[in-house]
Amino acid sequence: MQLQSCILVVLLAAFGSAIADTTCQLSIEKAKLRASESHLRIRGHINVGNNDCKPTSNENENVTTTVIFKAKKNFNFQDANNITHSGNECNVTASWYNKPDEYNSNKDKTQVFVPLRFIEEIKCNKDVSTKKPKHPTKTEKVTTRRKSAKKISKKTAKKTAKKTSKKTSKKTSKKTNKEASNESSSDSGEHYSGQATFFTPNQGACGDWNDDSDYIAAIGGSLYGGYSSESKYCGKKVKVVNKDNGKSVTVTIKDACESCDKTHIDLSPAAFAQIGKFDTGILKVDWYIQ
Structure with missing residues (x-):
């Protein structure tokens, strides 16, 4: 009887353990x-x-x-x-x-x-490992210090370069703004001092189709020449400088402006926006045919 009781207790314990x-x-x-x-x-x-x-x-x-x-x-x-x-x-x-x-x-x-x-x-499977990195050896420590020193020196050099460039740019920007209206491109063959306006491009006298976002220009009819053939100026680059703020833009001659005189250049909206504001309407400019 005692043996049976012991067996029953063992079985119950095992069953309870299985459930747990x-x-x-x-x-x-x-x-x-x-x-x-x-x-x-x-x-x-x-x-x-x-x-x-x-x-x-x-x-x-x-x-x-x-x-x-x-x-x-x-x-x-x-x-x-x-x-x-x-x-x-x-x-x-x-x-x-x-x-x-x-x-x-x-x-x-x-x-x-x-x-x-x-x-x-x-x-x-894409979890980031949380294992702690092993302690670096003496050689690794020295290498790390050297790398850190290089990084610091690079950062310092960059900061110094930025400060120097800022100072230099401040000094030179004043000169540039003053002298921009008088400077001419080294490649310029012709220089005109007059005014700039803007127009809505479509198919120009040079034969190409253009839109508002293209950097193009139309020159006066007297300068362009006869409309029976393509002008020698078609495709030439022109540097236009706003005399008031020194800003400049380079455009390509693609059209003719019959009502413009020889010193007047008509710019696309995108080009005009680079050197002046639309509400101004007319800008005093120097422009150089390159």
Whole structure:
């Protein structure tokens, strides 16, 4: 009788241990994940690894569930500790179990909600390693110091260069603005001092079609020549300098302006905007045919 009692106690203990250590598994293919502040909702083709597992009804049940899911695309989500996980394959270990349920009243569409508070561990294939770096050797320390010194010297050199260039640019910019109206291009063959206006381009006298965004110009009819043939100026570059602010733009001659005199140049809107404001309408300029 005593022997039977002992055997019964052993069997009950073993059965109780089996219940306490219940292991469940959910494998999810073609998974789609959505994370909230409290749950992970995972949808896909869900396979149940242990049909004997029963949903946990309270937090004291010792059930360990491994959720393995794979997706086509990488995803990012946070666990209960606000640690970000990423990848398209993840293993989630939780002290919880729940059977998948259908959604949209479709047996082929199943989902499961995993409470974040029950999750013990998450491992994804794109997670950033949290291993601490090994302590550097003496040689590595020296190398690191040398590299750091080089970086610092480069940064210092850049800062110094910036400061120097700023000072230099401030000094030279004043001279440039004053002298810009009087300077001529080294390649210029002809120089005119007059006015600039703007026009709406279309098919020019040179034969090309242009629009507002092209950097082109039309020159006076007397300078362009006869309209029966293409002018020798077609396709030539012109540097136009605003006398008031020193700003300049380079354009290509593509058209003729019959009403413009010889020192008047008509610019496309894009070119005009580079050296002046539209509300001004007329600019005093020097322009150089290159």
